[in-house]
Amino acid sequence: MTEHGDHPIVHVEYPEWVDSIVDWNCAYATDEDRMKLAIAVSRTNVECGTGGPFGAAIFEMNSGRLVSVGMNSVLRYNNCVLHGEIMAFMMANQRVGSFTLNAPNLPPHELHTSCEPCAMCLGATLWSGVQRVVYGAAREDASILSFEEGPVFPESYHYLEERGIEIVRNVLRAEARAVLELYRQKSGKIYNG
């Protein structure tokens, strides 16, 4: 892929199992309903061996309409940036046809993610235009598996909050953490150790 006219191409799709667990037409009413979906994505990703134990989903805040899901795809695509949240943002951008979910013609959107976002994904939430971030398992839960979260500080969250992004922590934390534990039991690869 090094010669003129023969460059690398990045091509990203959902794994085949996505429709077996995602109901695209259901309205996800509560935070628990929405987090359950993010956790189900993380769990299926582990069970099917398609990636790390992390899942995410983006919803219209008020209607609960599902816009996208994202599953960690670092190993599946040999691509270091394809965390669950990044995948969810990219797919949501594609689906709404806008580089921001905070466009004047769009309703407000929110991210649910099965685990506290890493530094990259927390930065990306700003660019995505979501107005609310809800996470399940905490940084400490991921670090038990030696997954690193990068340079995230209390000030990082303050920065987002000052820009109007609401942060909600530890929703269904035990269920989310159980998927991390499952990955550990299966001796899943720690790709960012």
Next chain:
Amino acid sequence: MTEHGDHPIVHVEYPEWVDSIVDWNCAYATDEDRMKLAIAVSRTNVECGTGGPFGAAIFEMNSGRLVSVGMNSVLRYNNCVLHGEIMAFMMANQRVGSFTLNAPNLPPHELHTSCEPCAMCLGATLWSGVQRVVYGAAREDASILSFEEGPVFPESYHYLEERGIEIVRNVLRAEARAVLELYRQKSGKIYNG
């Protein structure tokens, strides 16, 4: 793109102009040679109207062999995460066939970027496996155009340095800043204002 079997797909390629300014077979010997390429990428991206005023390139540190370039592609692909650095990381992963550039069978790699990385891209440098980050224009230069960098603090850089990543600042800063100025003169869109 909402129905079963009809999901969004992310497909990313270089713009057509890439081979007109990138010599894939040249060894880029010095930091200035390498930064010149990153800046040329940023400038051509503006001149050709393919994205924001940001360019990046990844090299093997010792040989100076070019592995990938990246140009901001947020607007071209309606994709909020496609900053120049993210594009360079993804393309480098593809090219070497590894989710990390810090694999035992690979020589050390480094990132050159025409402007100080935002929070997302700085986080991604950790996951990419590059061992050195060299930037041109500074955060303040980008903020004159109202481009935001997100939650990056002095501790963020310390975090990377503690993990063995060398940071080199303001290489060819004036040349890099001139591309930001060109974008402003052309009234380029500020997509993360």
